[in-house]
Amino acid sequence: xxxxxxxxxxxxxxxxxxxxxxxxxxxxxxxxxxxxxxxxxxxxxxxxxxxxxxxxxxxxxxxxxxxxxxxxxxxxxxxxxxxxxxxxxxxxxxxxxxxxxxxxxxxxxxxxxxxxxxxxxxxxxxxxxxxxxxxxxxxxxxxxxxxxxxxxxxxxxxxxxxxxxxxxxxxxxxxxxxxxxxxxxxxxxxxxxxxxxxxxxxxxxxxxxxxxxxxxxxxxxxxxxxxxxxxxxxxxxxxxxxxxxxxxxxxxxxxxxxxxxxxxxxxxxxxxxxxxxxxxxxxxxxxxxxxxxxxxxxxxxxxxxxxxxxxx
Ligand code: BEZ
Ligand code: FE
Numbered sequence: 001x002x003x004x005x006x007x008x009x010x011x012x013x014x015x016x017x018x019x020x021x022x023x024x025x026x027x028x029x030x031x032x033x034x035x036x037x038x039x040x041x042x043x044x045x046x047x048x049x050x051x052x053x054x055x056x057x058x059x060x061x062x063x064x065x066x067x068x069x070x071x072x073x074x075x076x077x078x079x080x081x082x083x084x085x086x087x088x089x090x091x092x093x094x095x096x097x098x099x100x101x102x103x104x105x106x107x108x109x110x111x112x113x114x115x116x117x118x119x120x121x122x123x124x125x126x127x128x129x130x131x132x133x134x135x136x137x138x139x140x141x142x143x144x145x146x147x148x149x150x151x152x153x154x155x156x157x158x159x160x161x162x163x164x165x166x167x168x169x170x171x172x173x174x175x176x177x178x179x180x181x182x183x184x185x186x187x188x189x190x191x192x193x194x195x196x197x198x199x200x201x202x203x204x205x206x207x208x209x210x211x212x213x214x215x216x217x218x219x220x221x222x223x224x225x226x227x228x229x230x231x232x233x234x235x236x237x238x239x240x241x242x243x244x245x246x247x248x249x250x251x252x253x254x255x256x257x258x259x260x261x262x263x264x265x266x267x268x269x270x271x272x273x274x275x276x277x278x279x280x281x282x283x284x285x286x287x288x289x290x291x292x293x294x295x296x297x298x299x300x301x302x303x304x305x306x307x308x309x310x311x312x
Contacts, residue, residue, distance in 0.1 A: 019046035065208055072207040076168075078112060082209045085109065085255040086218070098236075103145050104294040105238050109257045111227065113166040118156060118180040126194040126279070127181040130174055133162035133196025135275075135284040136266075141189035142230060142291045149189025150293055153232035156182045157193065159225070164201030185232075194278065197266065197285045198224040200249050213254070223249040223258050228291070235293035242289050264289050 011021050023039045054062070072079035084090045090109050098107035121127070128135075142153040158180040160166050167178040183191045205213065205220035213220055225241035241257060242264040243250060250258055267286045269275070275282035 018050075019043045022046070065212070068208040072209075077204065077207070079207050079209055081112060082203060082207070083212075085111075085203070086209055086213060088256045091256045094239075098239075100236065100294045101145055103292055104236075105230070105240055105292045106259050106261055107239050108241050108259060108262060109255055110239050111255075111257075113168060114158065114227065114229070115168060115180065118158065118182050119177050120182045120184075121193065123183055123186065123190070123192050124194065125181060125183075127157065127179050128161075128194070128196045129178040130161055133199075135280040136195050136197045136287065137192065137278055137280065137284060138195060138226070138287045138289065139190070139192035140289040140291070142185040142191065142232065142293065143189050144235070144293055144295070149187070150185060150232045150235065151187050151189060153185040153189070153191075153230055153235075153291070153293070154182055155185065155191050155291070156180075156229040156231075157195070158227045159195065159198045160201050162196060162199065164199060194280065195226075198226050198244060200224045200247055203254050218254070219249075219252070220254050221249045221252075222255060223247045223253040225257070230291045230293065232293060234296055236296050238291060238293060240291075242287065 010024050011017065013021050019042050022042050026035050026038065052058075069079045069083060081090065084093075094107055094109055100106060138157075142150040142155065144150055158166070161170075161174055161179055165174070167174040167176060167180065179195065181193060183193055185191045200221050200223055202220040203222055204210065210220055224244045224247040227241055229237065229239050231237040241262055243258055243262055244266050245263050246266070250263065264287050268283050269286050270283040272282045275284050278284070
């Protein structure tokens with residue numbers, strides 16, 4: 001009997017059945033979830049390659065892009081997450097994992113500039129430590145989906161400075177912990193703090209992802225926003241933003257983070273006596289925003305993974 005007569009253990013490669021040929025090789029003992037994930041990825045990857053029919057040069061360019069993306073990553077920069085962000089995949093994963101009851105504050109993307117351990121402040125504190133920007137007061141309540149106040153909720157906020165950079169992007173230029181703080185809701189669920197009106201800014205675009213955006217005719221700008229994480233015992237944690245309504249990038253946010261329900265009203269107040277009472281200069285911006293928390297369904301909340309990432 002020649003080798004060619006032996007019954008093949010696995011099917012040989014054929015263009016038409018390529019994905020099935022690859023998936024047939026997975027071992028019976030492999031983790032079932034991993035098998036499911038890998039077989040779906042192989043199926044769709046092969047379908048994409050069949051539709052694209054890349055030349056060898058094009059395929060090598062794709063490999064080089066992924067290699068460059070990996071080389072751009074370090075302790076501070078995660079270019080693969082940025083890639084996932086600009087392709088809308090981060091928002092899709094976030095949406096799948098944070099389906100909430102009607103009326104609850106929606107989630108949006110966390111972004112790479114969250115840093116745990118921000119200073120805790122009493123309500124009313126000013127988190128702008130560099131004094132740059134248009135003054136703003138943010139106030140509102142943390143409530144549940146029945147409208148009842150949530151006492152003792154933790155409201156963590158972070159934002160860029162008036163030049164469009166987070167403190168961690170400008171170490172030694174901005175004061176440490178500039179424009180970051182953690183507040184606690186009072187008995188009636190209320191919170192308030194002072195800061196500056198956020199402005200739009202570009203996501204890091206000096207790497208392969210920024211170059212790709214340019215090549216496909218997209219800009220790197222994020223619509224102006226404040227980031228929040230709101231947590232309270234017994235409620236689903238909320239990772240979210242609020243957006244200014246007047247930003248030119250609202251409907252073309254580079255990472256698809258804007259949701260209609262997260263666009264706030266920012267009122268310009270030109271009243272010196274009101275400003276003085278708040279310790280601000282007129283004119284200032286006032287934004288009122290309530291966070292509505294959904295009851296916690298599982299033991300693990302949606303921010304617990306952040307703690308694991310931070311711990312690693
Ligand atoms: C941010 O909002 O901080 C952000 C989100 C995604 C990519 C880059 C920055
Ligand atoms: Fe941001």
